[in-house]
Amino acid sequence: MDVDPRLYEQIAVNDNDVHNIIMSYLVHNCFKETVESFIACTGMKQPSDYLEDMEKRKRIYQFALEGNALKAIELTEQLATNLLEKNKDLHFDLLSLHFVELVCSRKCTEALEFAQMKLTPFGKEQKYVEKLEDFMALLAYEEPEKSPMFHLLSLEYRQHVAESLNRAILAHGNHPTYTAMERLIQQTTVVRQCLNQEHAKSLPASLCKGVFEGGPLGAHQNVHLFLKFA
Template sequence: MSLFWLVIRQLAEIEAMAASKKVITREEWEKKLNDVKIRKEDMNRLVMNFLVTEGYVEVAEKFRMESGTEPDIDLATITDRMAVKKAVQSGNVEDAIEKVNDLNPEILDTNPQLFFHLQQQRLIELIRNGKVEEALEFAQEELAPRGEENQSFLEELERTVALLAFEDVSNCPVGELLDISQRLKTASEVNAAILTSQSHEKDPKLPSLLKMLIWAQNQLDEKAAYPRINDLSSAILEDPTV
């Protein structure tokens, strides 16, 4: 996190100097930025953290060989985690559940909400495939007991079963459950739970650094006009509008 704090300190110094709204030219700004020292290893670790958390295992492996940066997690577990994620994303929920249980049986045993969402996704897939009878049986046997244990599960279950009541599910009020986005939502929930069980942050650091950059710029906007980064992907400094 050293990069961020160095920038912040610079910004704070500038802020202190600005009694009224101060104008900082591009030269001044670039000179100040040049004085900030960032360690290469920190950059590499941020990149590695991003690759690992997002699950780009092959890239991470290559990056490790080329940069010598050690990942903060066993790369083999990423493959397993990605396999689970992929299984959910492609609708093979039962397969995903078995894989999670092989990875660590505690995850679904101690996380009723996640377990329910996976079972709910299984039900959604059955409905999507038109297996009405199987879906009803599954809902009654597997999901109803969970609904009895928890009121909010019951409500979600009712919403899901409602899918069966509509002829044209794409146009019904609960149709979004059949969207791919629902699968992605469930997949990312499983992904996060696996990461947490491995004592790993569930979000990469890079996006939060960028969020902090935007926040800091917004703070500074009130005090000074300076070359601002508006497009994060290009990180181009844009001249201040005075």
């Protein structure tokens, strides 16, 4: 079900809301230079320590993305004390990235020693057993990138871990873990799906209000809702 554009073309959009949505995306993804340019152009204000933390998050994200997990762990512990201690799943994923890098570098003996020292203790919990088996199986292949577990060596997997780490650091600092833009798109998608399934009546009024109802006030309040809770 497509909504008639005439229903929302006349709805006024507050420039500050648009600026906040853009800023949320830029800060989340650590685009520091762009953030600084955007602030200069719009006159928005951001705490200096927030920009400093963004630079630190960017370095951590890049190290994780490159597979330099030990450096990512070191910097994370400096920026967000006890984060990894409290988030075992994320800690396991980061340690696993280092293991994978050792395997890819054909340092099998070093990889095995690292696994025995750092990864094996996770095997005490059942939820890690299957993951451990998959990672250890990489050692059985001369060309691990051609093994059934090749996805563990992929850029996509490193991106997944790096993004999870970034969100965890944001949450640790009491910052939104998703951008306002993501939340707005998610909300719009849910509403459209429900309308297509003719289940709109079962939606909470707060979910629909401001997206498809007429009037600038509803839309303005809806954007503020997601800027607050994204």
